[in-house]
Amino acid sequence: MKASLRISLIYIVAGIFWIVWGDNLVEFIFSNKSNETIQLLKVSANILYFLLTGILLYILIQKQFNYLDDKVKELEHVEQIFDNERLKSDHSKKQLDQFIIVASHDLAGPVRQSQGFLELFIRKNQNQLSQNSLNFLQLTLDNFIKIKAIINDITTFSQLSGLESKQELVSLDEVFEKVLHLNSKKILEQKIKLKVDKLPQVKGDYKPLIQLFDNLISNAIKFKDVNRPLIIEVLANSKEGFCTIEIRDNGRGIPVENLENIFYILKRYDYGFIKRGTGMGLAICKRIAEGLGGQIWANSTIGKGSVFYVKLRV
Numbered sequence: 001m002k003a004s005l006r007i008s009l010i011y012i013v014a015g016i017f018w019i020v021w022g023d024n025l026v027e028f029i030f031s032n033k034s035n036e037t038i039q040l041l042k043v044s045a046n047i048l049y050f051l052l053t054g055i056l057l058y059i060l061i062q063k064q065f066n067y068l069d070d071k072v073k074e075l076e077h078v079e080q081i082f083d084n085e086r087l088k089s090d091h092s093k094k095q096l097d098q099f100i101i102v103a104s105h106d107l108a109g110p111v112r113q114s115q116g117f118l119e120l121f122i123r124k125n126q127n128q129l130s131q132n133s134l135n136f137l138q139l140t141l142d143n144f145i146k147i148k149a150i151i152n153d154i155t156t157f158s159q160l161s162g163l164e165s166k167q168e169l170v171s172l173d174e175v176f177e178k179v180l181h182l183n184s185k186k187i188l189e190q191k192i193k194l195k196v197d198k199l200p201q202v203k204g205d206y207k208p209l210i211q212l213f214d215n216l217i218s219n220a221i222k223f224k225d226v227n228r229p230l231i232i233e234v235l236a237n238s239k240e241g242f243c244t245i246e247i248r249d250n251g252r253g254i255p256v257e258n259l260e261n262i263f264y265i266l267k268r269y270d271y272g273f274i275k276r277g278t279g280m281g282l283a284i285c286k287r288i289a290e291g292l293g294g295q296i297w298a299n300s301t302i303g304k305g306s307v308f309y310v311k312l313r314v
Contacts, residue, residue, distance in 0.1 A: 108151050115144040156211070156284060170206050172199035172245065176234060179214045186221050196234040200243050202312040204292040212288040213247070215281040216308050220249040225303075238314055242294070247308040254300035263296065285310075 033041070118141050126134060176196050180187070187194060202209075217232065224230040233248040254262065263286040289296040293313050300306035 108148065111144055111148050111151065115141065115148065118144065150280075154280070168203070168205070169201045170204050170209055171201050172209070172236070172243075175199075175206065175209045175213060178210050179217055182210075182214055183217055183221065186218075190221065190224070191229060192221065192224075193229060193231045194234075195232070197236055199234070199236045199245070200238055200314055202243055202292075202314050204312060208288045208292070212285050212310065213245075215285050216247045216310070219281055219308075220247065220251060220306070223306075224249070224251045225305075241314060242311050243314045245310045245312070247310070248305065249307075250305040253302040253304055254298065254306055255302060256300070259298050259300060262298065 118137065122129075122134065122137050122141065129137070176199060180194070180196070186192070220232050221230065228250065231250045233246075235246040235248065237244055237246075263282050286296050289310055289312070295311040296309065298306055298308045
């Protein structure tokens with residue numbers, strides 16, 4: 001039992017005793033005194049009781065104040081530790097992002113040059129080379145193209161910092177106008193049916209939002225079901241300061257157990273399985289959405305299609 005609780009219980013018991021039997025006790029102890037003296041002693045005893053009460057309350061309040069003061073100091077110390085760790089973490093993250101950008105830039109040059117030399121070599125010597133040699137060189141060229149795409153994605157992912165500081169209003173109608181323009185060739189060639197509802201304005205950054213929704217539309221096109229025409233619908237509903245954008249498709253679908261994995265780096269969904277690969281599109285989408293103070297998640301049914309949800313501030 002805490003000391004303050006013990007003192008309080010003793011005080012309550014003593015108080016009850018004094019109220020009920022205090023006057024009788026004074027009369028019993030000082031029965032040989034005159035009535036005037038006894039009355040004076042009763043008043044003095046009551047005054048003493050209130051003085052002791054005040055002292056006791058002061059002690060309890062001071063004790064509680066000291067306890068709370070110690071706890072506040074502990075919390076301030078812990079908060080200071082957290083702030084220091086956060087600053088270290090932010091500093092380390094900035095250093096890592098800077099390293100990635102520099103390393104990607106250094107890697108991009110040789111890859112770009114090698115790709116150019118190889119393309120030139122194939123173009124000049126394709127009539128003198130066997131088909132097997134051409135196939136091998138073309139495979140090597142495709143790998144250079146993939147490496148360059150990976151470097152670009154890693155650089156993009158690393159640069160997506162500080163988005164939450166953006167407070168400007170962006171029209172999603174304008175964003176999707178640009179996204180559809182970027183994918184217009186695929187949409188026409190594959191005869192994709194695409195329906196986009198009237199969309200609101202959201203708080204964010206125009207270019208990252210284009211990248212976010214371009215990745216989602218491209219993803220729906222990439223994983224369409226070859227047995228039926230692809231239908232993509234874009235819907236929106238607003239509630240409690242947020243707008244949720246739904247990207248619906250009737251593609252292949254994703255197994256439920258894989259839905260969380262698709263948003264992580266180097267996880268790629270393909271033909272119903274999660275494979276380790278170069279896919280960073282959905283990881284970039286996740287970083288953009290969360291960097292803008294929102295969320296992204298998905299629901300899906302194998303053979304019926306998927307729905308990607310993007311929740312953004314309005």
